[in-house]
Amino acid sequence: MKDQGDIHAMMQDIGRRARAAAADLAYAPAEAKARALDAAADAVWARRGEIVAANAKDLDYGRDKGLSAAMMDRLMLDEARIQGICGGLRAVAGFPDPVGQVMAEWDRPSGLHIKRVRTPLGVVGVIYESRPNVTADAGALCLKAGNAVILRGGSESFHSSGAIHACLVEGLGAAGLPADAIQLVPTRDRAAVSSLLTMTEHVDVIVPRGGKGLVGLVQREARVPVFAHLEGIVHVYVDKAADPDKTRAVVLNSKTRRPGICGAAECLLIHREARELGQQVIDELIAAGIEMRVGPGLTGSVEAQEDDWGREFLDTVMAAKLVDDIDAAIAHIRRYSSQHTEAILTEDDAAAARFFERLDSAILMRNASTQFADGGEFGMGAEIGIATGKMHARGPVGAEQLTSFKYVVEGDGTIRP
């Protein structure tokens, strides 16, 4: 293992190369970027044997480290998952290219014609954990948006990510794009993350994808701007004007479809006057295998404790509570939410309007499952994560959210009086 000075110098070099690649990528033709992604998909499929072999090394490492079954599952790559990676790359290749899009244009009385044109952000640093497919997804989205990317995968997926990264580089080469457009940090050393988080001259934005530990580290150490990705402490509120059938369907789906994703509901708030409906829903959730931790006035699996509010279970566990009215629900959500996604069940337009107006989460839903909180479901094609901050990107972060813009102004010898 190298010492920290060496790691820092290595990261500086990676940063400089990313910056240089970004300058070229900024005006790379849309077709070249699409071709690179298609060629990368071809390479991933052709080299699936190598990828599975690399993954086997990671699985051995994970077993030695005593990873949980869930983490081992996230880490594992088989032919079907590799096919999924190829499909993802081809899907991104097929998206419209965001760079150069005219977002708005207008004329001014001075005679100027002004256009606001989409541009790449520059260099994106992506720090992620165990899922090796993020290497392909994040690399592809950043490239699509004309950005150079520095990928830092989890130490568990080190070999798998390396094998997938080699295919991305092969794709770049096939399209005549610079290999440095997609770089993978070639060490497990944590010092590399600290360098990445502070290289303000070489990195324009950091996208962290991972659990509390990673997010905390990023918040403490980052000097580079960050697209905040907190956990999904998702609330569903059953209003007194909720429709019973919609409520039962939506709450069940919000929790049970996939309890481990960030859009899964974690806390059910029930208007006191909808207690009966709420209790029915709780009974159905319990019947579906969910452990319900409930507050006073409700019957559940166990009594809720104070620390069950504002908790991301990511599991077959859910908290539930009666509230006096919609404002009490709003107050609870304001206090405990991570501003990811919240939903209201109601037939009352005024209640929905109040919920939408007074809450400020990235995604607010009415009579719809919170499991729709996903870039694909929003029509963005793919996403690099769900941003919970308010700066630049918010909600699902797709290729478009990885861009900036510039103003292009045309005159005809126009001067300012």
Add this chain to the structure above:
Amino acid sequence: MKDQGDIHAMMQDIGRRARAAAADLAYAPAEAKARALDAAADAVWARRGEIVAANAKDLDYGRDKGLSAAMMDRLMLDEARIQGICGGLRAVAGFPDPVGQVMAEWDRPSGLHIKRVRTPLGVVGVIYESRPNVTADAGALCLKAGNAVILRGGSESFHSSGAIHACLVEGLGAAGLPADAIQLVPTRDRAAVSSLLTMTEHVDVIVPRGGKGLVGLVQREARVPVFAHLEGIVHVYVDKAADPDKTRAVVLNSKTRRPGICGAAECLLIHREARELGQQVIDELIAAGIEMRVGPGLTGSVEAQEDDWGREFLDTVMAAKLVDDIDAAIAHIRRYSSQHTEAILTEDDAAAARFFERLDSAILMRNASTQFADGGEFGMGAEIGIATGKMHARGPVGAEQLTSFKYVVEGDGTIRP
């Protein structure tokens, strides 16, 4: 003077109150915000005597501190300037309210209807230097966008800013909005700035307006996201296909209209084949009182030194240089520009396209004066500054750029398969 612990506690309190005000402001009616700004304008005009008296104290302080004539001029308020402040407040009052605007909406095959709705950012910290009118401009723009704002003015304008701030608070009161929506840091102590830059729980974004010293401090200390505002190292490139009349008019205007603003041109690049035209322009600039610091092959006032490239003179001084071709101009600009504004003079569409595509400054112009780099001239009404970074806001930062957005999703009992 209080000690640093006291200052920090005071700033924490200001931050908490700003956060609480922001929660209410987020859904304040557009009319209330407009009324508050109109009432603030009335108050500024009614209390112009007090404001001038407060300003006199600042001018005394400035004289004691030995401020330059230019700085004393920036600091000075008279009746005409106070009228300008009132006009600015009324203009912002009259703008369309950005909050709640539907930026996009679409339907999904799932049955969901998705809207992207403009929301306030939250709490904005504005750190500025000598011009006391920024108190009104920044306060007004932040309020218009539904944000609470913490203003930290320069120590030179302490009393003037305080008097103007009192009028803003009067306006808030007249409209029934929380007084904490616009707070002014009530101390000259530098420790307050350090607190403001690090209160990530209470402040969402920092907008610095000032010179290199302030920008450097912000870059070093800020933990809160920043809308970068670097200097305006503005380049004008005279292409070989430049029209002589347009070139003379535009270059003269870009430099001489107001040499001290951030959109003033600082460096003239001349295609070798346009040397004759370039030399004419240089002669005219010298005749207009500009000191021209020129590179080899040109005749100017003095020879340019290495440190004249990439320098913001903000004065009647300009650098000029011959370049071999458009790519050499682009390379020079990439190396020395602050990514604020650059212009090309050319009749060749391909050259303009290359310039627009290969440079990444916030504003790129063709055959137009760089002095148009201004929110008012762009049709944004007013601005809090010209952002040179690429995150969130870029170019002139008006009310719209001080907003974020959220997704509002409507279903009808819609669940995800």
